[in-house]
Amino acid sequence: MSEPTKDQKIWQVVAAIPPGCVVSYGQVAAMAGLGRQARYIGRALGKLPAGHDIPWFRVIRSNGQIAFPQGSDAYETQVGRLKSEGVEVTNGRVQMRQFQWQP
DNA sequence: TTGGTGACTAATC
DNA sequence: GGATTAGCCACCA
Numbered sequence: 001m002s003e004p005t006k007d008q009k010i011w012q013v014v015a016a017i018p019p020g021c022v023v024s025y026g027q028v029a030a031m032a033g034l035g036r037q038a039r040y041i042g043r044a045l046g047k048l049p050a051g052h053d054i055p056w057f058r059v060i061r062s063n064g065q066i067a068f069p070q071g072s073d074a075y076e077t078q079v080g081r082l083k084s085e086g087v088e089v090t091n092g093r094v095q096m097r098q099f100q101w102q103p
Numbered sequence: 104t105t106g107g108t109g110a111c112t113a114a115t116c
Numbered sequence: 117g118g119a120t121t122a123g124c125c126a127c128c129a
Contacts, residue, residue, distance in 0.1 A: 025111055026112065036125075038111040039108090039109050039110085039112090040109090040126060041110075043127070067110040
């Protein structure tokens with residue numbers, strides 16, 4: 001493993017998100033060097049291995065909404081974890097506390 | 104190779 | 117503020 005795959009790069013970026021902060025898929029894509037490939041982020045998160053330490057719940061849409069339909073399992077999990085970190089979530093909307101990415 | 108697909112985004116109504 | 121449309125681009129069968 002000399003060259004990390006894009007998926008791993010994404011996971012690394014997501015793992016670098018500090019607690020209490022959230023970022024949009026587009027932001028993660030830019031951080032990982034994927035440009036506008038925001039859709040790939042969701043796919044990479046869906047390929048997360050078991051036992052990971054990736055706070056995927058800190059990744060939301062650009063408009064500050066959860067990427068899942070309200071009432072779904074993943075949705076409630078994400079909201080629960082965000083609230084646990086001090087992030088306010090109301091009506092499927094997240095209080096956008098984006099952080100400055102330091103390359 | 105081709106075509107279908109998506110945890111997206113921005114613009115428009 | 118919510119719903120719809122079109123654009124985008126890498127991955128997978």
